[in-house]
Amino acid sequence: MLRPDRNLALELVRATEAAAIRATPWIGKGRKNDADGAAVDAMRAFLATVDFDGVVVIGEGEKDRAPMLFNGEHVGTGRGPACDIAVDPIDGTSLTAAGRQNALSVIAVSDRGTMLDASGVFYMDKIVTGPEGAGVVDIRKPVGENLRALARALGKDIGELRVAVLDRPRHTELIEEIREAGAGTRLMLDGDVAGGINAARHDSRIDACIGIGGSPEGITTACAIKALGGFMQARPAPRDDEERERAIASGLDPERVYELEDLVAGDNTIFVATGVTDGGLVDGVRREGPLIRTSSIVLRSTSGTVRRISAEHLVSKWW
DSSP states (O other): OOOOOHHHHHHHHHHHHHHHHHHGGGTTSSOHHHHHHHHHHHHHHHHTTSSSEEEEEEOOOGGGTOOOOOTTOEESOSOSOEEEEEEEEEEOHHHHHHTOSOOEEEEEEEETTOBOOOTTSSEEEEEEEOGGGTTTOOTTSOHHHHHHHHHHHHTOOGGGOEEEEEOOGGGHHHHHHHHHTTOEEEEESSOHHHHHHHHHOTTOSOOEEEEEEEHHHHHHHHHHHHHHTOEEEEEEOOSSHHHHHHHHHTTOOTTOOEEHHHHBOSSOEEEEEEESSOOSSSOOOEEETTEEEEEEEEEETTTTEEEEEEEEEEGGGTO
């Protein structure tokens, strides 16, 4: 079987760099669809030059009626490895529009047929930790029980735990439960891909990421967690009966807990992200005189490597 390789990983970084650079004129302008549209166009153009046969399994934009790389779209030259691909030209369009931190441009890739198509439901309930969470926490258990067990596994007092949660009205009760258990929260305005990755990193202050977020972000995060050796579970979170029926019709089981291997099978994933705005995972795009500086991260499960890539681009080549 043809497999994604190191060259593919580095080629994909060019696409996230391009998306992030094209989005920067819209940072803080309050026009998230314009930012997203610029990023989508740039990512699509660069992906067209990459030697692989990619099919978009997880696109972004439908739930927001935003510009998007659509599900089923073929990308790449058609030569090279056959891959499933998840794309999010901007994870955090609202963050970009408001000029806030932690907006990313993201691509995840796995072998053809290994990535769960979760497009039948817009949201998933997720829990992500480092490897210490495996066999210790379970999304079906009460939050407090999970956090106490995780604290023991990490050798920490529960008061030291920090849990990333999207700051949404739907999480009011969850946030209260986390704090009642004795742990602290790190509330995210948007961008739960970075939250999940930080929960699995050994050098992060985040110990877990819990709550309902986008299904596209969930599958993308799963590719990164594979590379980091972390733990993740998810289950569909349909918002109403109509969406529940659509999920079932697409082959998803709303009652099922999907393990990491169910979300993306095998041990051959690539995750790449470039910062649009500054954040805890990577720095944002910066223009310094004649140069544009980008900061990216590349995670690869086959080798278990984390690479950080800093690049300088001539402004004259972009504008």
